[in-house]
């Protein structure tokens with residue numbers, strides 16, 4: 525896998541250069557006023573679809589903007605790609621947006637690459653081969669819950685779930701050190717993988733937002749689950765992650781309790 529990981533890193537870095545250099549960017553919204561899509565998202569996704577499917581002939585492809593192709597055979601490996609995670613940041617010139625590329629097999633990511641072109645950072649991992657930042661090994665922290673930094677969000681694309689999210693944030697804020705909302709799930713999960721942050725919660729994410737980071741976080745020694753209590757990178761879901769299994773159990777308890785107070789969020793879990 526290392527050879528493949530290096531080739532995907534080169535493709536992700538080329539995609540990142542498009543994000544840095546693109547001019548006359550056309551901005552549009554999809555679904556809600558908070559959910560942006562730009563001409564750069566489309567250009568990068570079409571570049572990635574061409575490069576990645578030719579890198580692995582016969583592979584399927586799931587992209588945020590142009591959808592899924594070739595997934596008729598569940599045994600086929602599938603690229604799960606977000607051309608720009610943190611598009612709202614990109615539109616506003618907030619330098620916090622990344623390219624996210626995962627290779628998923630049997631619902632779990634076996635390879636993940638995340639490129640932050642502004643910070644010149646490339647996170648990568650392959651199943652059983654460890655996680656890296658710019659080629660150097662990374663690992664999660666050993667902080668206990670009282671010293672955890674939480675990354676989270678308040679469901680800006682569907683605000684009917686915001687009361688649940690604020691409930692979870694309020695409980696965590698009272699126990700942990702502080703909260704960070706950076707606006708890109710993929711990069712926030714990478715901050716857990718390198719030990720800068722320690723807990724992560726979002727009520728609803730698409731597979732392209734978390735699949736690559738899930739591979740990187742697991743290879744860095746962290747834990748991440750979706751609504752089933754396991755990790756499923758083929759469908760949208762609630763996402764919980766932590767630097768260790770004890771903190772994940774703590775977070776699952778906080779979320780279960782909050783969900784019991786917010787049936788309006790309409791989220792089913794099996795953990």
Ligand code: LIP
Nearest residue numbers: 608609610611612677707708709
């Ligand atoms: C975004 C995520 C962010 C989440 C937003 C959105 P996008 O992805 O990175 O964490 O809160 O709702 O899903 O839309 O920029 O690819």
